[in-house]
């Protein structure tokens with residue numbers, strides 16, 4: 001581990017594959033709500049004053065906004081949930097404020113048509129001092145764009161390691177409409193993700209679901225009611241509020257440091273000169 005660990009500076013200078021992909025201009029930078037749906041790749045997801053607002057779970061002491069994803073990848077990745085209402089950053093901030101000030105048991109205000117939500121996953125690595133750090137490497141980007149409350153455009157880009165390591169472009173690829181059989185996050189604990197039963201006649205379908213068709217299994221609810229981060233354990237209070245990418249990184253690293261596997265890793269690290 002010590003032999004291959006990079007310095008903090010080296011980690012920070014790993015390629016920002018998302019920025020490279022955006023610069024490559026293979027895809028437009030903005031969503032076009034006209035049909036048919038076309039993939040796009042935004043370059044301003046983490047821009048501090050840009051249209052995408054970073055969201056946190058304000059009812060959790062650690063702020064983690066997608067805890068199921070975080071649990072599934074402890075210390076390996078940081079996740080950022082970015083919300084973008086039509087009307088720009090101010091409109092998104094105003095909507096989050098409205099959620100925060102909602103009295104208990106009142107109806108949750110719906111997001112307007114044209115709202116977009118993104119889930120960005122970035123790689124964490126340990127540096128030469130055995131400290132976990134955020135790297136510029138994007139592992140995946142999933143976006144749901146609501147043409148209407150009941151009609152979403154879905155897209156996903158993922159890191160293809162072989163291409164990335166070979167130095168070929170950015171290694172970030174669009175998941176094709178018919179692509180199947182990729183279980184990198186396991187099943188996130190959902191029924192759909194349970195180990196397939198070979199005697200089940202749906203075995204084949206379960207073993208290799210078409211990725212872009214599974215999104216709707218977990219995000220079918222209309223508009224805000226299809227947000228998984230919204231209702232996990234908080235049915236009375238919408239937990240979402242304005243956050244920052246830094247909060248998510250700090251909490252992810254703190255939580256990882258409390259895990260058994262991190263303890264094991266420390267032990268190994270210290271026992272090797």
Ligand code: HEC
Nearest residue numbers: 066067068069117118119142156190214215218227228229
């Ligand atoms: C097995 C269920 C499952 C599938 C399939 C799934 N997701 Fe999710 N998704 C989740 C969960 C659970 C969360 C957030 C809660 C957490 O991680 O704690 C989430 C969060 C998100 C978010 C952040 C907004 C939100 O809903 O909270 C986006 C964007 C997203 N997913 C897009 C997608 C896309 C695009 C696909 C298909 C390529 C997809 N998801 C497939 C379960 C799923």
